[in-house]
Amino acid sequence: MPISCTGLLRLLHLFLLLSSTLAAEDPIISRFQQYLQINTAHPSPNYHQAVDFILSQAKSLSLQSQTIEFAPNKPLILLKWTGKNPTLPSILLNSHTDVVPVEPHKWSHPPFAAAIDSANGNIYARGSQDMKCVGLQYLEAVRNLKRFNFEPLRTIYISFVPDEEIGGHDGAEKFANSEVFDEMNVGIVLDEGLASPDESYRLFYAERCPMWLVIKAAGAPGHGAKLYDNTAMENLLKSIESVRRFRASQFDLVKAGLKAEGEVISVNMVFLKAGTPSPTGYVMNLQPSEAQAGFDIRIPPIADQASLERRIAEEWAPASRNMTFELGQFKQKMSVYDENGRPILTAHDGSNPWWALLEGAIDKSNRRFGRPEIFPASTDARYFRLKGVPAIGFSPMANTPILLHDHNEFLNKEEYLKGIEVYESIIKAFASFAAETEKDEATKDEL
Incomplete structure (x- = not known):
């Protein structure tokens, strides 16, 4: 017996409702929503609730953790996954916990509800693009790697820093200039990038x-x-x-x-x-x-x-x-040159094996990337580059409008899940890299 148009519409509605329910019950998406629901907007970010959430995730992953306050009431979380050869320069995956303020009445969904639109799978929340997505994707990628018994050769650090949205002076800047950071012997930093309206990811080697x-x-x-x-x-x-x-x-x-x-x-x-x-x-x-x-x-x-x-x-x-x-x-005034008068940028050619590893890992994930770019704004990556450590800006968000600091900021749940797969590939490639670069040697000599 043929189904009427009304019947088809009812079935479609039921399918969308079921899809939304399943999405909400997906533990990966649910954890992302929980993080987004913590209001860390300036001028009064709830840093301590964010810390409690991140530390609970670290515990579930058996990662070492410490909470550091370079400034009062501005906690920085540092997680560690020790590698089989901890003498090799380490990998730092950086993200920030704070977000910019909102005008709630100009949003179609409450900005800290992390609501999922059942029609398209978009997750609406402040921080969904900038950059709570990246911090949680790091952890989900580590979760998957641990599930498959991957053992990193290099030590992996994951940092969640405060105050990026107001300059990073009490967060990444003090972190990069601390003894804690020097002792980490970091060889490469990954930090935030931008969404891409087309299917190619964007990679950043410097910033304004x-x-x-x-x-x-x-x-x-x-x-x-x-x-x-x-x-x-x-x-x-x-x-x-x-x-x-x-x-x-x-x-x-x-x-x-x-x-x-x-x-x-x-x-x-x-x-x-x-x-x-x-x-x-x-x-x-x-x-x-x-x-x-x-x-x-x-x-x-x-x-x-x-x-x-x-x-x-x-x-x-x-x-x-x-x-x-x-x-x-x-x-807010920084030089575009380092202390030796050289432009502050990360090499994005054959002289930098990390760049090749990143491109290869994205390729292996069957994703595309565009030509290297200079980030049009500013991120915490500049503080690490000032220390002479290569830093790459990357946020795996393709086919996504750029909505950082905008009303109705969102990230599609499928793009979020794809990003986790990409970070798995990148972390695995970086953490398995056995060779020491010239930069690694120079860093070790300085330390």
């Missing part, structure tokens, strides 16, 4: 360093109706227009396909502060004597940072126009 700039203008106050030369507002507007032209020139290179986003200097104005406050708003017939604007600048390691700083001093904020500027306000 942040420079937060505040330009200030001063001038005599005057009546709102009079035209003056060199007023604070007029001088600031000239600077803003100069910055805008530079920004447009860099953006044009990206639009024309001549450079990737991570290869140009980005400049974005993030605040404008001026005016004389009044009980009802601002005084409208008084030109202010001070005005300032803030800019978020990101510089790739292939750029000339000294030239940019000259441009700021001579063109964007010249003293001749009563302008001053501050670089690195809010503790």
Whole structure:
């Protein structure tokens, strides 16, 4: 007897409902949801609940663990899986536990419910892409490797650090510059990458360093109706227009396909502060004597940072126009060069066996990857590269819109599960690598 359209719809609804129920009962997905449901958003991240959850997972995997506070109430979790040859430089799998704030009313699903859309399998939650997915995928990959009795040759460390979203100064920066890190003898670091809207994973060998700039203008106050030369507002507007032209020139290179986003200097104005406050708003017939604007600048390691700083001093904020500027306000100014004047990047050619191992492991998982990129923003990986340790940015999220820091951030559960398989392949390849690289030897000599 043929089934009616209504009957088919009912069967389809039943199938979707059953699929959703099964997904919710999948222990792998359930653990991911539990981690996402812990609210670690700034300004008051619940770090200690996240620590309890991670330590419970470490215990179930028989991993050694320690909790370190380089700053009060900002715990860092360090897990260890000792290798058969612990004298070889180790592997560090890094992730951060904190996430950015949310505007709940702008989400289609509660941002800390980790709800699964039964129609498409998307898991909606803050941190689903950035980057609680990666931290849990590390652990799930280790779980699977242990299930098949894999024994690593090299020691594997897994770190869950705080404060990445506010600069990482009390997290990865202090960790990378600690005796704890030196004693770990790290040979390679894996950290976060970005989702890819197409089927190819994205691999990052460097990143743009942040420079937060505040330009200030001063001038005599005057009546709102009079035209003056060199007023604070007029001088600031000239600077803003100069910055805008530079920004447009860099953006044009990206639009024309001549450079990737991570290869140009980005400049974005993030605040404008001026005016004389009044009980009802601002005084409208008084030109202010001070005005300032803030800019978020990101510089790739292939750029000339000294030239940019000259441009700021001579063109964007010249003293001749009563302008001053501050670089690195809010503790965000890093050089794109190391202490020897070399660009801070990780080799992504034949000179770096780790890169070849990563590409081979992804290939073995029947996944594709694009050409090496410079990360357009900043991650904790920069602190490890500053120490001379190679670091690669990678988050296995293909066919996924880039939604980090956006409303309705999500990761499809199938992509999440595929990512675990990929990390199994990568960890196995890295942990089985017996040869010592030139970098390994240099690191051991320094230690």
